[in-house]
Amino acid sequence: MSSAELNHLHALGTFLLSAEIPHFYPDDPDYTALQASYTSNPAKPAVIIRPRSAEDVAEVVQFCSSNSSSTANGSMPCVIRAGGHDLAGRHTVADAVQIDLRLLDSVAISPDKKTARIGGGILLDALLTALEKEGLTTVVGGIGTVGYVGWATFGGYGDSVPGRGLGCDQIVAAKVVNAEGCIQEASGQMLKAIRGGGPGNWGVITELTIKIYPLQEIQAGMIIFDPSDLRGSISTYLTNYASLVRTEQVPTSLYLQPMVFNLLGMGTVFMVSFVWTGSTIGDDNCKKWQAKIAGLANCIQQTVATTTPLKKLMDTTAMLPLQVHGGTHTVTLGEYSAQAVAALVEVALSMPKDLGCGLSIHALQPCSPSSLKESKENEEEESVYNCRQPHMMLELVGFGTTEEAGLEGMNWAAEARAMLSGVDAALDWTYFSLAHPDHVDLNKMYTAEDYEVMKGLKKEVDPKGVFRYALPQVTSIASAR
Numbered sequence: 053m054s055s056a057e058l059n060h061l062h063a064l065g066t067f068l069l070s071a072e073i074p075h076f077y078p079d080d081p082d083y084t085a086l087q088a089s090y091t092s093n094p095a096k097p098a099v100i101i102r103p104r105s106a107e108d109v110a111e112v113v114q115f116c117s118s119n120s121s122s123t124a125n126g127s128m129p130c131v132i133r134a135g136g137h138d139l140a141g142r143h144t145v146a147d148a149v150q151i152d153l154r155l156l157d158s159v160a161i162s163p164d165k166k167t168a169r170i171g172g173g174i175l176l177d178a179l180l181t182a183l184e185k186e187g188l189t190t191v192v193g194g195i196g197t198v199g200y201v202g203w204a205t206f207g208g209y210g211d212s213v214p215g216r217g218l219g220c221d222q223i224v225a226a227k228v229v230n231a232e233g234c235i236q237e238a239s240g241q242m243l244k245a246i247r248g249g250g251p252g253n254w255g256v257i258t259e260l261t262i263k264i265y266p267l268q269e270i271q272a273g274m275i276i277f278d279p280s281d282l283r284g285s286i287s288t289y290l291t292n293y294a295s296l297v298r299t300e301q302v303p304t305s306l307y308l309q310p311m312v313f314n315l316l317g318m319g320t321v322f323m324v325s326f327v328w329t330g331s332t333i334g335d336d337n338c339k340k341w342q343a344k345i346a347g348l349a350n351c352i353q354q355t356v357a358t359t360t361p362l363k364k365l366m367d368t369t370a371m372l373p374l375q376v377h378g379g380t381h382t383v384t385l386g387e388y389s390a391q392a393v394a395a396l397v398e399v400a401l402s403m404p405k406d407l408g409c410g411l412s413i414h415a416l417q418p419c420s421p422s423s424l425k426e427s428k429e430n431e432e433e434e435s436v437y438n439c440r441q442p443h444m445m446l447e448l449v450g451f452g453t454t455e456e457a458g459l460e461g462m463n464w465a466a467e468a469r470a471m472l473s474g475v476d477a478a479l480d481w482t483y484f485s486l487a488h489p490d491h492v493d494l495n496k497m498y499t500a501e502d503y504e505v506m507k508g509l510k511k512e513v514d515p516k517g518v519f520r521y522a523l524p525q526v527t528s529i530a531s532a533r
């Protein structure tokens with residue numbers, strides 16, 4: 053750290069003490085636990101600041117921004133952290149000022165119970181816990197420890213996407229602390245950019261207003277296919293599924309997430325997460341679809357049972373290792389063509405045996421309000437999220453529970469990406485949250501017009517590059533300085 057940066061840090065420490073904003077240095081006993089994140093990144097911020105309100109965030113950003121001339125690179129590097137689940141660990145940077153938003157976890161439900169104002173650092177499990185207590189729910193991803201803002205603003209795939217749409221399409225309004233440290237309501241192009249363009253380029257999101265829904269019970273569990281014939285199970289299921297959807301529309305109540313993971317005692321297993329949203333009393337459609345899906349290949353076990361979105365989220369979260377090494381790759385497919393199915397089978401068969409490694413397939417179905425036809429109709433809900441055609445987004449999870457296994461997982465995921473991105477059904481679009489940093493091409497992720505708007509907006513709202521580490525990097529770190 054340069055002497056200018058050390059002076060800045062010292063002045064920041066004096067300011068934080070006088071403003072009584074909680075903060076932690078590397079020698080603090082709580083620092084290690086606060087620095088830890090799912091995808092272990094050893095880079096240590098110089099200080100972790102834990103604001104308790106939007107006003108605290110504003111004061112910190114104001115300080116960092118107005119003291120920018122004291123450091124060689126402009127302002128002192130400032131990174132934002134919420135759930136800490138960025139797959140490349142980019143919420144942490146060595147010697148930076150880290151603003152940890154996890155204390156901003158409030159939930160305020162509107163009187164008509166159609167929207168909720170939620171804190172910018174809230175995690176998915178805390179959000180569903182607060183909503184379920186009031187008989188409400190919302191669209192979330194698969195793991196409870198992920199931050200809502202990071203999940204939703206990059207896109208947001210999850211169980212109720214077929215009926216309610218992607219996470220980015222749940223966002224009604226946003227409150228942002230801008231690079232000058234002022235609290236403002238996002239509107240116009242900024243709100244559009246927040247819906248699909250990531251959270252941090254335009255400021256720190258301290259609050260989102262999101263759509264919420266009446267709580268309904270769900271039928272959820274795994275449909276497990278014969279692991280002794282992995283090749284046959286995957287190939288038969290995917291081929292039959294492709295034929296099924298050519299003749300029948302999968303209902304909006306149903307979310308299917310095929311996956312291949314290594315299970316203790318069972319080895320490598322192909323299974324499909326089956327989630328049916330809504331009461332099944334007097335409606336045998338759920339049972340019919342469960343039987344239909346189980347009949348697509350040689351099913352050996354089914355665990356589908358009545359539960360709630362929160363319980364399902366907690367159960368899935370409990371199955372994950374606390375921390376992993378490695379990273380992910382992703383490919384998006386327009387359909388399960390014969391070439392795509394053959395490549396998926398090869399990828400699954402070559403998967404390393406560590407418990408952290410896996411392959412999981414999210415989908416945007418034609419029936420979802422987020423798919424092409426419906427999404428363009430409402431200008432008030434404009435978004436830069438550009439992959440609106442029905443698709444399958446593949447999560448190539450190259451993780452391992454040890455460093456060595458993480459390396460092996462990464463190599464496998466990289467080879468899998470190379471193979472799958474060459475098949476005829478591969479789309480020229482990548483889901484940012486799961487993409488390896490080497491394979492992010494923002495020119496392909498956004499329309500040319502939207503990308504120009506995003507770059508212009510970044511220059512306008514953050515000319516000094518206070519949030520120069522924000523994702524996606526719409527301006528390079530160097531040019532933002």
Ligand SMILES: Cc1cc2nc3c(=O)[nH]c(=O)nc-3n(C[C@H](O)[C@H](O)[C@H](O)COP(=O)(O)OP(=O)(O)OC[C@H]3O[C@@H](n4cnc5c(N)ncnc54)[C@H](O)[C@@H]3O)c2cc1C
Nearest residue numbers: 132134135136137138143172193194199202203209252257
């Ligand atoms: C185990 C696991 C499961 C996942 N499951 C799904 C899934 O089911 N569906 C899906 O679509 N994605 C999923 N993801 C991807 C996940 O949604 C993204 O990685 C998401 O960005 C993580 O957000 P976070 O707050 O947990 O992480 P962080 O690393 O804390 O934040 C991610 C990025 O957003 C920025 N940021 C976060 N909050 C704010 C804010 N309020 N203001 C400004 N900037 C902010 C951070 O600076 C960082 O750059 C999963 C990831 C993991 C590791």
